[in-house]
Amino acid sequence: MDKKFEEILDDCLDRLGHAETVNDCLKHYPDYAEELRPYLITAQRLDQSFSPSRVAKEKGREKLSKAMSTEEKRKPSAIRNIFNRRLVWAPMAAVLALAIIVSAIWGIFLPTQEPVYASTLEIRVTDIPPESGISSIEVTVSNIEIRKEGSRWGWRTRWINVINEEQTFDLIEIKDIEQILGEAEIEPGNYDRIRMHIESVKLVIDGELIEVDIPDRQLTLSQSFEVEEGEKIVVVLDFDADQSIKRENGKVAFKPMVQMNIRKGQMDHGPHHGPPFSD
Amino acid sequence: MRSTGSHVILNRELKVPNKKEIIADLYEKYYDKVARYVFARTGDRMLSEDLASDVFVRALKSVDSYKERGLPIEAWLFKIAHNLVIDYYRKKGREAHLESEPASGDDVEEITERDMEIDRITKAMEKLTPAQREVIGLRIFSELSSVEAGKIMGKTPGAVRELQSQALKTLRQILGKDG
Structure with a gap:
C-alpha cells in the first residue's frame, strides 16, 4: 500500500479519536477522500461496536478495592505500630536528623556513585x-x-x-x-x-x-x-x-x-x- | 531493574506516594479503553470486562516495580492486558483466536441490532493476523497513537501504520459485503 496513503489514514484515525467526524477528516485530504472514506467508515464502525457496561465497571471497581484491602493486610504492621507510639517520635526524629547530617558530610567527602544495572x-x-x-x-x-x-x-x-x-x-x-x-x-x-x-x-x-x-x-x-x-x-x-x-x-x-x-x-x-x- | 517476567521494560523509579490512588485513577481513566482493547483481541464481551479489571489488580501488585524506560504507565497497562490475554488462552489450552460470544437469549427476536453488529465485527476480526488484531485494538478501540502502539508492540510507527492499513483493508472488504 502507498506509504503516503498510510500516513494520511493514520492522521485521520487520530482525528477520529479526537472526536472529528469522517467528513471532517476527508475535508483535510480532498484528493484522497474517495479512497479514504470506506476505511474511515470501517474504523468508525469498529469504534462504535463495543463499550463495557457500567455494571461491569462497577464490579471491577469492587474487585480492585478488595485487592487493595488484601494488599494492605499483607503489609507488616510492626512499623506502623512503632509510629503510632507518641513517645517514640522524639528520639526517632533525633536519630533521623543525625543520620541526615552524617549522610550530608559523607556525601561531601565521597563521590556519589550511580548504581550500575548491567x-x-x-x-x-x-x-x-x-x-x-x-x-x-x-x-x-x-x-x-x-x-x-x-x-x-x-x-x-x-x-x-x-x-x-x-x-x-x-x-x-x-x-x-x-x-x-x-x-x-x-x-x-x-x-x-x-x-x-x-x-x-x-x-x-x-x-x-x-x-x-x-x-x-x-x-x-x-x-x-x-x-x-x-x-x-x-x-x-x-x-x-x-x-x-x-x-x-x-x-x-x-x-x-x-x-x-x-x-x-x-x-x-x-x-x-x-x-x-x-x- | 528489569523484570521480563512481567514484560515491563522500564528503568526510572516511579515515585509512588500512594500507589492505591495511582491505580484507582488509572482505573477510572483507562478501564474502558483496556476493556475495548481486550475485546478486540478476544471478541468476547464478558471476558473483556473481567480481564480488564484483572489488569488493574495485576498492576496494583506490580506497581512497586514499575520503572519508566520510555514506556509510559498507560502503555504498561496495555502490556499487562496483552500478557493477560495470552495467559488466558494458554490456560485454556488453545491457540489465541477470536470466539464469537453467543447471542443473549435463545429467542432470535431478542438479538438486538447491536449484538448482530458485534457478531459481524468479531467474525471479521477473525480474518486478521494476531498483529493486525492487536494494532486495531490499540489504535482504534483504545485510541492510542501509532507511536504508543509501536512501543507496546515493539514496532516502528511505520510498521504500525502498515499493519493498520492492511487490517482496515481486510475488514472493509468483509464488512462492506454484509454491512
Whole structure:
C-alpha cells in the first residue's frame, strides 16, 4: 500500500479519536477522500461496536478495592505500630536528623556513585522426581527477592525485588527440565540470600486434589554469589518433590526441600543442599 | 531493574506516594479503553470486562516495580492486558483466536441490532493476523497513537501504520459485503 496513503489514514484515525467526524477528516485530504472514506467508515464502525457496561465497571471497581484491602493486610504492621507510639517520635526524629547530617558530610567527602544495572539474574526451577501416584504439584510463588550484602563503605544489606508477579510451576512437569521463572537486571555485587512467598500449592494424588498445608509461606535460601558487571547469573532452584511433601497426622504439608545451584556462564558453583535457610 | 517476567521494560523509579490512588485513577481513566482493547483481541464481551479489571489488580501488585524506560504507565497497562490475554488462552489450552460470544437469549427476536453488529465485527476480526488484531485494538478501540502502539508492540510507527492499513483493508472488504 502507498506509504503516503498510510500516513494520511493514520492522521485521520487520530482525528477520529479526537472526536472529528469522517467528513471532517476527508475535508483535510480532498484528493484522497474517495479512497479514504470506506476505511474511515470501517474504523468508525469498529469504534462504535463495543463499550463495557457500567455494571461491569462497577464490579471491577469492587474487585480492585478488595485487592487493595488484601494488599494492605499483607503489609507488616510492626512499623506502623512503632509510629503510632507518641513517645517514640522524639528520639526517632533525633536519630533521623543525625543520620541526615552524617549522610550530608559523607556525601561531601565521597563521590556519589550511580548504581550500575548491567548484570543479569535469571531464576529457574527444576525438580527431582516424586513418588508415584502424584500427578501434579502446582506451586505458585510471588515476590522473589535477593539479598545484597552490605559493604564496609556503609551500604546496608538490603533485599531487592527481582520478580514481583506470581509465577506458577508444576513440579511434575519440570522434572528433568528447567523452567525459567523470570529475568531481571541487577547491580553487580555480592549476594547471599534468595527468598520468595509461597502463595499456594495444589497437589493431585491418584486423580484427587489434596488440600495442602503450608506451615511457612516464606521460603528463604542461602548461598553467597558474586555478580560482576555485564555478567549473567543463573539461579536454579531444584525442588525435591518427594522430600517436600510431608504427611503428618493425616494431613499433607508442603515443606520445601530445595537445592540451589548458581551458574556463572559455563561455570557451576556447586549445589546448596538442605532445607531452606531460616532468617 | 528489569523484570521480563512481567514484560515491563522500564528503568526510572516511579515515585509512588500512594500507589492505591495511582491505580484507582488509572482505573477510572483507562478501564474502558483496556476493556475495548481486550475485546478486540478476544471478541468476547464478558471476558473483556473481567480481564480488564484483572489488569488493574495485576498492576496494583506490580506497581512497586514499575520503572519508566520510555514506556509510559498507560502503555504498561496495555502490556499487562496483552500478557493477560495470552495467559488466558494458554490456560485454556488453545491457540489465541477470536470466539464469537453467543447471542443473549435463545429467542432470535431478542438479538438486538447491536449484538448482530458485534457478531459481524468479531467474525471479521477473525480474518486478521494476531498483529493486525492487536494494532486495531490499540489504535482504534483504545485510541492510542501509532507511536504508543509501536512501543507496546515493539514496532516502528511505520510498521504500525502498515499493519493498520492492511487490517482496515481486510475488514472493509468483509464488512462492506454484509454491512
